[in-house]
Amino acid sequence: MSIEHRDDTGARFGMWLFLYTEVILFSGLFILYAVALSKFPQDYAVASHKLNVWFGGANTLVLLTSSLTIALAVSAIQMGRKKQCLTLCWVTIGLAIVFLINKFFEWSAEISHGIYPGSEQLAAMGPGVTSFFNLYYFTAGLHGLHVLIGASLIAVVAVMTAQDKVTPERYTLLENSALYWHLFDLVWIFLFPLYYLIL
Amino acid sequence: MNPLTNPTAQAVDNVLIYIFGFSLILLLGITAVTVYFVIRYRRSKCPEPTSQAHGHLGLEILWTVLPTLIVLTMFWYGWSNYLGLRQVPDNALEIKATARMWSWQFQYPDGRRESKLYVPVGTPIKVIMTSVDVLHSFFAPAFRVKRDTVPGMETYVWFTATEPGSYDIFCAEYCGTGHADMITTIEALNAEDYQQWSQPVVSAEPRGLTVLNEQGCTGCHSLDGSEGIAPSLFQLAGAERALVRGDRGEIIAIDSDYLHRAIRQPEIELVEGYDPMMPPYDEQTISEDDLQAVINYLMGTATAEPKPDARQLLEDNGCLGCHSTDGSLIVGPTFKGIGQRGVTLERDGKTVEIQVDADYLRRALLKPNEEIVQGFAPMMPAADYLSTAEIEALVEYLLTQ
Amino acid sequence: MTDDTHAPVPYRTFILIWLALLILTAITVAVSRVDLGALNVWVALGVASIKSSLVIFFFMHLRQESRLFKLGLLVMLMILAVFIGMTFLDVLYRGAM
Amino acid sequence: MKQTTLTGFWQESPRSGVLGWLLSTDHKRIGIMYLGCIITMFLVAVCLGLAIRLELIAPGPTIMGPQTYNATFTVHGVIMIFLFIIPSIPAAFGNLLLPIQIGARDVSFPRLNLLSWYFYISGALLAVIAIFSGGGAPDTGWTFYVPFSTQTTTNVNLAAFAAFMLGFSSILTGINFVTTIHRLRAQGMHWGRLPLFVWTLYATAWIQVLATPMLGITLVLVMLERIFGAGLFDAARGGDPILFQHLFWIYSHPAVYIMILPGMGVISEIIPTFSRKPLFGYWAMALSSLAIAFAGSLVWAHHMYASGMSDMAILIFSFLTFIVAIPSAIKIFNWISTLYKGSIQLAPPMLHALAFIFNFAIGGLGGLALGAAAADVHLHDTTFVVGHFHYTMFGGTGFAFFAALHYWLPKFTGRMYNHKIAMIAWALLFAGFNVTYMSMQAVGIQGMPRRYYDYIPDFQPLNMVATVGSWILAVGLILMFANLWRGCRSGRPVGQNPWGAATLEWQVPSPPPLENFGAEDPVVTKGPYEYQGVVADEY
Structure with a gap:
């Protein structure tokens, strides 16, 4: 394009619009959850106890902290502290990896107990418990996928920051990646009590 | 179309006439005004517009309020008449309907099953419906009633036939290849005919044929050799068929075993060229006796000596106290899937893995404690007091579990 | 354009918000150990809403954005409520009337 | 037509040749690529x-088997x-016009924007591959209802x-349009001066994003x-299984407004232009778009x-359905009032x-029933x-699409098609359309279920009429597209404002430059429908 047009607010607004679409995407799964919960409240409580609160709690901490570090990274670049910003980005990615590893151990434990979609052992536990675990796997799976995408996005932006393509004057890219990252913190804030903490 | 004096049709028709009447007036009005304007203000006659009005608040309010009032009457009339379609009169005769690809089955309070819906004239009928596979929809245009049948759920419609006659029932929810052929009828009979129909009939018809008709099998499978969406049942005994099982194809001669499998578990072996769309018929749907009758009818053999009923044997001999049939663990291994699974056995202090077959089952029945499935205790009593025929019946039965 | 950037948020604010989030998380876990019946889910959702507004307004800078952004969020939440709420018009009343 | 005769954005591009198109980020080139594919x-x-219509000309199999019919x-x-x-x-038209119309x-x-076109074309290719691969073309109906869609092979x-x-x-297009309308309006282009087409695109874009x-x-x-x-939908x-239908229609009902609203916008542009009169009730039209x-x-x-849904839900949803009819009625009345005392050119x-x-x-009236x-x-x-749906989607959006083609193609090619042939084609389309779908509505009232491959003999007469109507429709389509194609290639050149319209796109050359x-x-100084002083170019 011959005339470079720059509109940072527009870019942020576009990102927010995109985040809305992500929220609606997840809301489909939350609708299924809500309906099933109202149908099988007892079974859901039983199934929820089979999940490990410690895994879930640890992951909550990890995600909240990563949200903090990426928010700090944005402030850092605004104030021109490139080095701090880079460190904070890499810490965020590190936390994302911790989150995924944690998830991996949690899931392998459950799968080894025969709890996974389509398993016979799960089917034997009745429709309520089955529906809980089916939804749990798909919601957490979709969430995990997005965490993976978000971490990759931050990695790309961090490299660009190192190459001075993201600068204190021009940091919308980092800000938008941070917005994306916060969203999956948000989703987890709801996911955690709904799946791990029902009495 | 049939004469429509029945209550449900009248409730719906009144709403239809009301809405279509208003719609016609509005449509004619809109069209007439448009055509008049287009002719009256054509450019050759009016080279420049004679008004530059940007709008008129009063008019906007007028044509917001007026349509609102009209549509609200439509809504209310439509809703109140709909309630009439949902409130079933107290004295209604309840008939259960089961929809499956692609047939209907109606079950009367006395247990009688039919593929057509026979009803007495003048009595409200409540049809309580469900589906065993996918969504279908019970649609009787003459009564203006329609409701989907949903697997795992019960839905209902009600209607009263006011005149004797035969009225179509369509499936209105798309359900696959045979959707358009999933047609049956409501046979409205006057009191006398209905009385006669509802007498238990001593049928000269073979039991197997009755079952085939009751279950709606003939909706897809012809009895006269004509081709349809499913293989014909004409002259089956000994006929050769190309089957596809998994990825493998083979040619077999049809026998009773094959027919048994083909009805209980139709998805496992397919006749070449046909899609896997036949629903399995379990014992709740067709009892073992009825199934045998169907097979005998199709194979053209008489029922000389009744085969021992394996399920009954399992119950009578207490087998089910330890072995479940639904996959749950009681004391011994479950019967569910026993015919298809591999087991790890301890035999003479050694561990071996085998695939369950007829031989193994015979051994396990007659000398149960010589080979023990890993993880279970050697405590089963031998069933050597059963006759050979009974053992064979059990083996055959278990293999198909 | 001047309206395109906003002043950097000091580190201190973010850290305080983070601490608040941790405390709220601890509260959710603690409350979930007390049997409140059906109320449990609503308390959990309430705390989660507070947590998410903290994230949205501070971490995501919504506080500093123009009215358009806030209005957009409101529209989205309204539509979301409609989608979930109106689905329950069916689910809750099945077989009731 | 030789490529060289097309000027403006057809020639100006940072890259030449095919890549100049496939890698172009120019909204007009992307719009043209969409138009071609669509x-x-x-x-x-x-x-x-x-x-399908041919198969239904008579009961029983005529040209295909049931499985083929379903697919x-x-x-x-x-x-x-x-x-x-x-x-x-x-x-297509949103990309071509939206930026120009707001300056x-x-x-x-x-x-x-380019990425969204690539998503479109990949989706199109996958859809085509789906027909010819795997277990055969999908046979679920476009609604993908479970459990059938999870069971079919x-x-x-x-x-x-x-x-x-x-x-x-579609989402990416929506995000782009909402942001563009908020951020990139020219000086003086305040909300009260947005053409109605932009208003409807704005409303549409929000549905695209949120639904x-x-x-x-x-x-x-x-x-x-x-x-x-x-097994998430397995009882x-x-x-x-009914929950699937909720989730599906939560999108797919608003989707019909994605389909119809921009059509209404097109009509709101064309009627004032050819009446040379401001659109009657501008704000009522704009707000009713958002209301819809x-x-x-x-x-x-x-x-x-x-479906087996609760009666409570039926009560509420039926009520709201009638409410949504009102803004559509307002639109129709305002269009007709725009004609009043105008100077109408057909x-x-x-x-x-x-x-x-x-x-x-x-x-719309059928929708009330x-x-x-x-x-x-x-x-x-x-x-x-099916008839009702085609009346709104084909008779509505389809005809709006044809209107847009006839209205704006001269703008983007700089050439005019033959008007006489266009009118004959229109008459055939209008007649064929109404014969086809009015018969379908009538046979539906008689009780013929949709998606039926075969039907009882009572339904035959009207089905035959509908099939004959579809042939008239087909002739009209062929004539219309042939005429437009010839017009684009070798029609008379037109100036920048052949219709005497007042929106911004008519104040730039035809075709518009990069x-x-x-x-x-x-800098915008007047509303989109102020025709005083606007002179139509001769062509």
Whole structure:
């Protein structure tokens, strides 16, 4: 394009619009959850106890902290502290990896107990418990996928920051990646009590 | 179309006439005004517009309020008449309907099953419906009633036939290849005919044929050799068929075993060229006796000596106290899937893995404690007091579990 | 354009918000150990809403954005409520009337 | 026509040749690429539609078997909905016009715009591959209802994935348009001066952003159910088959407003131009677009009165359905009032616009019968619904699309088609259309269910009439497209404002140059429908 047009607010607004679409995407799964919960409240409580609160709690901490570090990274670049910003980005990615590893151990434990979609052992536990675990796997799976995408996005932006393509004057890219990252913190804030903490 | 004096049709028709009447007036009005304007203000006659009005608040309010009032009457009339379609009169005769690809089955309070819906004239009928596979929809245009049948759920419609006659029932929810052929009828009979129909009939018809008709099998499978969406049942005994099982194809001669499998578990072996769309018929749907009758009818053999009923044997001999049939663990291994699974056995202090077959089952029945499935205790009593025929019946039965 | 950037948020604010989030998380876990019946889910959702507004307004800078952004969020939440709420018009009343 | 005769954005590009198109971020080039693909897809789906009508000319098999028939109407529906009608006006004409109409040089995110075209074309390719691979063409109907869609052996996964991609393309377009309208209006282009077409695109874009993801997740769940046996909609495993219908229609009902609203915008441009009179009730028209978009998101379950849903839901959804009829009625009355005391020229775009009003009125009024709970019990899932749907979508959006082609193609090619032939084609289309779909509505009232391959003899006469009507329709389409094609290649050259219209796109050369406006950004000083002093160019 011959005339470079720059509109940072527009870019942020576009990102927010995109985040809305992500929220609606997840809301489909939350609708299924809500309906099933109202149908099988007892079974859901039983199934929820089979999940490990410690895994879930640890992951909550990890995600909240990563949200903090990426928010700090944005402030850092605004104030021109490139080095701090880079460190904070890499810490965020590190936390994302911790989150995924944690998830991996949690899931392998459950799968080894025969709890996974389509398993016979799960089917034997009745429709309520089955529906809980089916939804749990798909919601957490979709969430995990997005965490993976978000971490990759931050990695790309961090490299660009190192190459001075993201600068204190021009940091919308980092800000938008941070917005994306916060969203999956948000989703987890709801996911955690709904799946791990029902009495 | 049939004469429509029945209550449900009248409730719906009144709403239809009301809405279509208003719609016609509005449509004619809109069209007439448009055509008049287009002719009256054509450019050759009016080279420049004679008004530059940007709008008129009063008019906007007028044509917001007026349509609102009209549509609200439509809504209310439509809703109140709909309630009439949902409130079933107290004295209604309840008939259960089961929809499956692609047939209907109606079950009367006395247990009688039919593929057509026979009803007495003048009595409200409540049809309580469900589906065993996918969504279908019970649609009787003459009564203006329609409701989907949903697997795992019960839905209902009600209607009263006011005149004797035969009225179509369509499936209105798309359900696959045979959707358009999933047609049956409501046979409205006057009191006398209905009385006669509802007498238990001593049928000269073979039991197997009755079952085939009751279950709606003939909706897809012809009895006269004509081709349809499913293989014909004409002259089956000994006929050769190309089957596809998994990825493998083979040619077999049809026998009773094959027919048994083909009805209980139709998805496992397919006749070449046909899609896997036949629903399995379990014992709740067709009892073992009825199934045998169907097979005998199709194979053209008489029922000389009744085969021992394996399920009954399992119950009578207490087998089910330890072995479940639904996959749950009681004391011994479950019967569910026993015919298809591999087991790890301890035999003479050694561990071996085998695939369950007829031989193994015979051994396990007659000398149960010589080979023990890993993880279970050697405590089963031998069933050597059963006759050979009974053992064979059990083996055959278990293999198909 | 001047309206395109906003002043950097000091580190201190973010850290305080983070601490608040941790405390709220601890509260959710603690409350979930007390049997409140059906109320449990609503308390959990309430705390989660507070947590998410903290994230949205501070971490995501919504506080500093123009009215358009806030209005957009409101529209989205309204539509979301409609989608979930109106689905329950069916689910809750099945077989009731 | 030699390429060299086309000027403006057809020639100006940083890259030359095919890459100049495939890598172009110019909104007009992307718009033209969309237009080409969309018309191609439309013609493919028309052929399938004609095949369906031909099959239904008589009971029993005539030209195909039941499985082929089921696949045909499924593919017809999927292509028409996802590949033609949803992107038709927003993606093609929206891209071509939106930036020019608000005085911008391009959309907010030009690269995202190109990406969304790539999503579209990949979705289209996947849809085509789905027909010829796997277990055969999908046979679920475009609605993918469970449990049938999770049980059939045909190639549902790929088709659902294609629809998912197309949804993504639609979302990106929506994000782009909302941001563009908020951020890139020219100086003086305040909200009260936005052309109605922009208003409707704005309302549409919000629906695209907020409703489409629901389709995405629903289709993903169907795929997961097929691949992993997830059982989320399986009653035996704690699922609920009716819930699928909720999720599906939460998107797909607002989607019909994605389809119709931009059409209404097109009509709101054309009627004032050919009456040389301001659009009557500008704000009522603008706000009713937003009202339709919002209220349209509240009525999805009126597709489910017979599904086994609760009666409470039927009460509320039926009520809201009637409410959503009101803004549409307001629009029709305002269009007609715009004609009053105007100076009406019956040029081809105007004829299509008037046909739109007539067809859409029938479609809308038929919708009232379907919205009323009692009447819907009889009409639901009959060919009346199919007829109603085609009255709004083909008679409405389709005719609006044809009107837009006749109105704006001269702008973007700089050449005019033959008016006489265009009018003959219009007459054939209008007649053929009404014969076809009025018969379908009538046979639906008689009780013929939809998606029927075979039917009882009572239904034959009207089915035969409908099939004959479809042939008239086909002749009209061939004539219209041939005429437009010839016009684009070798029609008379036109000036920048052949119709004497007042919106911004008519104040730039035909075809518009790259970046639309010269060195200076435009400054808007008057509304979009003020025709005093505007002179139409001779052609």
